[in-house]
Amino acid sequence: MKHAIEVVNVFKKYPIERIKKQRKKTFRILTDGLPKTSRIQALGAVTIRIRPGECVGIIGRNGSGKSTLLGTIAGILKPDQGHVHTLGKIISILDTKLGKPELTGEENRTFLSALFGMSRKEIHQTKNTVFAKSNLARFAHTSLLKYSRGMKDRLVLCTALCAKPDILLLDEVLAESDHTFRTTFANALRDLSAKGKTILFISHELALIENLCTRTIWLDKGKVRMDGRTQVVLQKYTEAN
Amino acid sequence: MTLFSFSHKDLNVLLAFIKAEFKTKYRGSILGITWYLLNPLLLYATLYLIFAKRFGTGIEHYPVYLLIGIIQWNFFQTAVGSSLGTIWENRTLVKSISFKRELIVIAPLAVTFGSHLLEILLLAGIMTYLKMSLLPLAFLPALLVLQVIFALGFALALSSIFVYVSDVQQIWTYLSRIWWFGTPIFYAVNEDSRLFWINIHFNPQFGFIHATRALLINTHLPTLAFYFTLCAVSILTLTLGYAIFHKLKDRFAELV
Numbered sequence: 001m002k003h004a005i006e007v008v009n010v011f012k013k014y015p016i017e018r019i020k021k022q023r024k025k026t027f028r029i030l031t032d033g034l035p036k037t038s039r040i041q042a043l044g045a046v047t048i049r050i051r052p053g054e055c056v057g058i059i060g061r062n063g064s065g066k067s068t069l070l071g072t073i074a075g076i077l078k079p080d081q082g083h084v085h086t087l088g089k090i091i092s093i094l095d096t097k098l099g100k101p102e103l104t105g106e107e108n109r110t111f112l113s114a115l116f117g118m119s120r121k122e123i124h125q126t127k128n129t130v131f132a133k134s135n136l137a138r139f140a141h142t143s144l145l146k147y148s149r150g151m152k153d154r155l156v157l158c159t160a161l162c163a164k165p166d167i168l169l170l171d172e173v174l175a176e177s178d179h180t181f182r183t184t185f186a187n188a189l190r191d192l193s194a195k196g197k198t199i200l201f202i203s204h205e206l207a208l209i210e211n212l213c214t215r216t217i218w219l220d221k222g223k224v225r226m227d228g229r230t231q232v233v234l235q236k237y238t239e240a241n
Numbered sequence: 242m243t244l245f246s247f248s249h250k251d252l253n254v255l256l257a258f259i260k261a262e263f264k265t266k267y268r269g270s271i272l273g274i275t276w277y278l279l280n281p282l283l284l285y286a287t288l289y290l291i292f293a294k295r296f297g298t299g300i301e302h303y304p305v306y307l308l309i310g311i312i313q314w315n316f317f318q319t320a321v322g323s324s325l326g327t328i329w330e331n332r333t334l335v336k337s338i339s340f341k342r343e344l345i346v347i348a349p350l351a352v353t354f355g356s357h358l359l360e361i362l363l364l365a366g367i368m369t370y371l372k373m374s375l376l377p378l379a380f381l382p383a384l385l386v387l388q389v390i391f392a393l394g395f396a397l398a399l400s401s402i403f404v405y406v407s408d409v410q411q412i413w414t415y416l417s418r419i420w421w422f423g424t425p426i427f428y429a430v431n432e433d434s435r436l437f438w439i440n441i442h443f444n445p446q447f448g449f450i451h452a453t454r455a456l457l458i459n460t461h462l463p464t465l466a467f468y469f470t471l472c473a474v475s476i477l478t479l480t481l482g483y484a485i486f487h488k489l490k491d492r493f494a495e496l497v
Contacts, residue, residue, distance in 0.1 A: 015495075071494060074338075074339050076335075076338070076494045090339070095337040098337055102269070103265060107260075118253075119249075
């Protein structure tokens, strides 16, 4: 079977201290020439293969490379070395603060749907579904400025689900959501997975990972520390932390 | 590097950005989209009142001369200015979703172009009031296309450099102000003068304004050589701007 996601020997480094020393930079250029920026390794020799229909949790401490991995798979970040192959339409929610605050819920839904690759016909057809799923029908014509964080998350996530992704990449998306929506969304993800769609899910909430994912990858300092059945990986991770 | 190959999906995204940009620009203000027309009108009225007697004497159809200068310059400065910080402003999208980054820069430019068309309507109204022929306006699109290409080149280059070095915004504000004063917008220059020679050879913005004035006021089409020079400058600016953007865009998500 062809893999839905194939990450092979990927390395990614980031420059650091760039912003902090910005003000001094001009003087350093004048006195010492161009500065040598140090770089931190976010991903080092990461190789992962994920089959269609798998729902995979990604865990690890802050700065372990989880978001960088998802950004690289989504095509947002370019790896320094190695390659990434994906199969089908990718939708990535790496930040739920995606909408335009001045626009209404419906205007934001239309805007995000286009960004998620939906045609104008599909955008029109899914209007009611998105607001029914997110339970935001009453607020469709309210400015996003009046939405709570949880409401914004619901709108973004339900819009993403209606865009029919083959691969769904989610980074800490349910942190602000209430219990009811978490249950609804978890069910929607299971349905998606059952239809052969692939899901990668970053979270610090281990219960959520255990509830949703059959396989979990533990990243540590930019490397895969463990990759296997969720219960086993979570147990080792809990022991180590 | 493919220069602007857009898929159907990209065009949908562009349209979504344009709609969002159009709706958010004056949302919350009482006069709303009327500001698209009010802004140049107020600037025009102010400059006309200040400069008509000082610089306008001896210039044929000074109201039209001045308005052409203002709206042509206004389009360029607003288009580049509104695109400059747009990648930073859309950073949550840039960091979260993969789409053609050029679209974020093109959208504000397209909205500015829409308001520029309204300004041209205003110009046509004043020309009608002054009993001038509107026929030359039919040739204006040939110049408008080049102006859009020229502005887009600047917008792509500056917006991408801004992600790396935010000082670009301050530098651009200062340089564009000098450029504005150096360009004969509200004053006229003698065709034998050194200032005219410098402007006609080194200032493409003056090239556009001069060609538009010659077309609409004197009903003279620009010579083919002059038009092709403007074509070459515009295409070269866009190619250079796109090359810079293309070179820098891979790291946008890391830096915003």
